[in-house]
Amino acid sequence: MMQSDRMNEAAAPDAAAASAQPPLIRARGIAKSFSGNAVLHSVDLDLHAGEVVGLLGENGAGKSTLMHILSGGLQPDMGTIEMEGEPVRFGSVAEGIAAGVSFVHQELSVIGALSVAENLHLGRMAKTGAGLVDFRLMQEASRALLERVGAGHIDPRQEAGLLRAGEQQLIEIAKAAGRKPRLLILDEPTSSLTPHEVGGFFSYVREARAAGAAIIFITHRLEEAMSLCDRVVVLRNGAIVSERRPAETNRQQLIADMTGKPAIYEHRPRSVRGGEIALSLRGVSDDRLLEGIDLDIRKGEIFGMFGLVGAGRTELLDLIHGVHRHKAGTMTLFGKELSLRDPSQAVRAGIALVPEGRKTAGILPQHSVRDNAAISSLRRFARGVFSDRAGDAGRVERHRHSLGIRMASDRQAISTLSGGNQQKVIFARALMADPRLLLLDEPTHGVDVGAKSDLYEIVTREADKGLTVIVASSEVPEILALCDRVAILSKGRLAGVLERAEMTEDRILTMAFKEH
Amino acid sequence: MQAGLTFVRGLGRHREASVFAMLAAVAIYLSFASDYFLEPRNLLNVGRQASVVAIVALGQALVIIARGIDLSVGSVIGLSAVVAAVLMRDTGSEAIGLTAGLLTGLACGLVNGVLYTRFRINPFIATLGTLSIARGIALLMTGGIPVPFGGFAEFVGAGRIFDIPVSFLLMIVLAVVVHLFASRTVIGREIYAIGDNPKASRLAGVNLRAIRLFVFAFCGLLAGLGGLILAGNLASADPNLGMGYELDVIAAVILGGTALSGGRGSILGVVIGALLMALLNNAFVLLGISAYWQVVTKGLVIIFAVGLDGLQRGGDDD
Structure with missing residues (x-):
């Protein structure tokens, strides 16, 4: 095991002192299988008091399983855990908490x-x-x-x-902080935080480190791991493949560690042919947040929509998809005025949505992959009142290939797939409805880097075939990687539209923070 | 205890098979305990008794699969029968009476559906309200006195074709139709989808309100039909007809493996569940046990059935 180096942190004990004592947690040879599938193979991990360790890995790499074992939620099949040199075995989460291990889960439990x-x-x-x-x-x-x-x-x-999801997330963290943990495990704590909240959260983590806690920070956002952590550990297929210090590595290297694939955030230059306007908004408002939105989106364009939490991204997509009714202004799709009262009308008009929140708004958890994929296009392929089940099988099979969905059979329950594969099924659902306009709301939220790169490829390919795509995202790198243009919303109004050549992280964020 | 729980959970995974096993167990026990049980007359009688519960349960099953519940079916049975009988008496036309009876059921279902979809009243409360209102109207229309009822409805309720009760045959036909409807049509598949995740289904383009309205209307229509059969069987439309039927109907649906949490359930299971309820009723008569115990047992069966559902889902809710 590589010792971490914390020279820049005056408050933390120095490396020599840390190595003199046994580490706070020493895990050796941790292995775990579920029904014959090995999820962890002999993992060794040391955690020292006063250090922040970033844990990276794709979904399914074994991060959660390892954390559940450290916190007492699962028992390892093999291996030992020592706490300050003493062997420990937490039979339950409660025993873990009593010993000072707190685990803040990704799912909110407020x-x-x-x-x-x-x-x-x-x-x-x-x-x-x-x-x-x-x-x-x-x-x-x-x-x-x-x-x-x-x-x-x-x-x-x-x-x-x-409270907003981000505020609830902070409550979860405060709850763990109240237990004065010695080991604090944070599973994607920042996924729903605003940049401002992330700042406050970071200072808490640094304070807890200075007070001598060990912190494990799981995230998909590499910048955060690089700026906050003393050491970054990458888990792949149930084994630790690298341990690096942020100062000595970079994004590309970490992504390669996680996936073995090349960097994904590189924009592939593309040109939008023809000037046909697909969607046009004029003075669109709802009676709550949005006011006077004017936009023209061209056919075949990948159009970004950026804004801070509460800026109105999701609300605007909701209007275009008929979830809520617009109260003023006009919306036209390929020259035809839209007056939508329900998403069912939007889907019929050729507007499909991949919603934010896969679990709450995306999947039908008890349904099979096939039924999940087919639900939006049942009426399109119906024969009289009957649905075309046999045809669904063929269509799902084609999308399984073109989207690279990994599954044993389309009859298996969608909840048995990984997050990234579930998201691809939701994409397949939208594409099977044969939309003219595809709305994506946080399309890669909580999916791993590998699936993310696949999804970017799929979006670009469909747009090249002439599909118009709107991508609402809170991740600037995602906007930069995908979009031909981006509209920036701030407090319900359009702060501006940037062309590809003008798009930089700085400009996008500056506009997003603009006050009216 | 642990082994017992595991066994019950195992049953839960194959709910149709488990309710069928229960049905078989009760039947085998009764065939030893009573000489009369296996008489064709008795078995056909059980089939007849099961038919009304099963027919109404077909509608209730769709409602529950769509994540709703209709508590008003017992009262709708009563009101539909009374409306049919009164109109038949006053107009002298059987066709008008029967049509009006069915339309009454449909109208009650539509009212439930509108209360839910337009006024956003929780279906449990909305149908609890219509339960009381429909019964009250039935009592007002008749002054509490049963109205004679007969003709074609009596044939359906009490008649036989080749010795088999007509209502039982009708139940089989309807079960096949509803099974095909639920599993093969677009609306059927959308019913399962909205029960599984209403929000996701809506965003995927399923017209949530229309489907919800449909299942309640359909359930009301079948309750109306059930009312006509039941009154036909008794040759009399009692304003108290069908009182407490919601319990039998919901028990049949849940026993048959339909999840109260929505999105899951089979029509075959519902029919077997209704047969099991009827068989239990028969058991009390054959074994000469007090009818009061029968009331207690019904409650136990419903708790057992819902308990099975909870155990199957394990700790999902915790």
Whole structure:
């Protein structure tokens, strides 16, 4: 094992001192199989007090399994774990927590009906002398905790369910912080945070490190791993393939470690032929956020839509897809005015959507891959009232090849596929509806680098064939890699449209932060 | 205990097979416990008793697969029968009476559907309301006194073709039709999809409101049909007809392997579930056990069936 080097961190103990004592956690030969499939092969990992370790890997690489084993949620088939030189075995998550291991999961577990303070103190609520819940004490403690993770603006008395996903994520982190963990495991904590919130969260992580905690930071965002971590560990197919210091590596190398594939964020130059306008918006508003949006999107164009959380990206896609009705202005698709009251009308008009939130808005979890892919095109291929089941099989088979969906059979439940493959099935669903306009809302959220690169290729290929694509994304690298032009939204209004030649990360972000 | 749980979960994976096994177990037990059980007359009677529950359960199954529930079916049975009988008496036309009975069921279903889709009232509450309203109207129309009923409905409710009850044959035909509808048509597949994930289905282009309205209307129509058969069988439309039927119907659906959480369920299972309910009723009569125990057992069966559903899903909700 390579020792980490933390020369730049004055607050952290120096490397020599760290190596003198046993590490906080020493895992040796950890192996785990599920029903005969080996997920982890003999993983060795040392974690020292006062270090932040980035854990990278594609979906299915074994990151979650390894973290569940470290935190007591799973038992290894083989291998040992030592904590400060003493062998430990956590029989349950509760035992892990008692020993100081806290795991903040990617899925939010905030209880919406309770207040923020109650969420933060769940299972250990303070009581008054009379045995009642001491709300005042809990609120004060909550304020301090929220402040620490950079969420001081959240009122502890507020109902947690009313908060944005990013704010709920911060509550999860504050909950873990309240347990004063010695090992803190964070699984994609920043996926729904705004850049400002990420800053606050980073300072908390640095503070916890200075206080002597070991932190494992799982992320798909390489920039974050590079800027926050002392050491970056890459897991591939259940084994650790590299351990690097951020100062001595770069994105390309890390992506190669994770996938063995070349860099994916390189834009492939393409030209949009012909000037036919596919979608035109004039003065489009809803009665909540969006105001006076004017846009013209050309046929065959990959058109980006960027904005901070709350800028109105999803809301605008919702209007174009008929989820909500626009209250003012006109929308025309290939010269024909759209007046949509329901997404079913949008799909019939040739507008398909790959929604944000694969689990909540994308998959039909109990349905097979085939049924998931076919649901948008049932009516298109129907024979009278009957659906064309036999034909579905052939169409799904073709898309399985053209999209590279990895599965044993199209009769298997979609929930058994990896996240990236599930997303490809949702793409297949949209393409099978034969759209003239494809809307993508955060199309690569939570998918691994390999699947991401596949999805970019698919989008470019379809656009080359003449499909018009709108990509709403909160990731600037994604916009830069994919889009021919980008519209930037800020607080419900159009802050501007950038041509390919003008698109840089700086300009996009500056426009996104523009106030009205 | 652990082994027991594993066994029950295993059953849960093959719900049609498990409800069929229960059906077989009760049947085998009864064939030993009662000399009369295997008499064709008795078996055909069980088939007749199962038919109304099964027919209404076909509609209820689609509602539950779409992640709804219709508690009003028992009252709709009563109201449809009363409307049919009163109109038949007053107009002297059997056709008008029967048509009006079916349309009453359809109208009740549409009201449930509109309350759910337009006014966004939770179907549990909306249909609890119509349960009370429909029963009240049936009582108001008749002053609480049963109305004589007969003719074609009596043939369907009490008649036989080659010794087999007409209502049982009708149930088989309807079950085949609904099975094909649910598994082969576009609307059928969309019903399963919206039950599995309504939001995703809507975004994928399924007209959520239209499908929801459809399943409630269809369920109401079948409840109306059930009312005509039941009243025909008794040659009388009692305003209290069908009281408590929602329990039998929902029990049959859930016993047959339909998930209360939506998206899953089979029509074959529903029919077997209804047969099992009827067989249990028959058992109490044959074994001479107090009818009050029958009421208790119905409750136990429904809890058992829903418990199976919960165990099958394991810790998904926790």
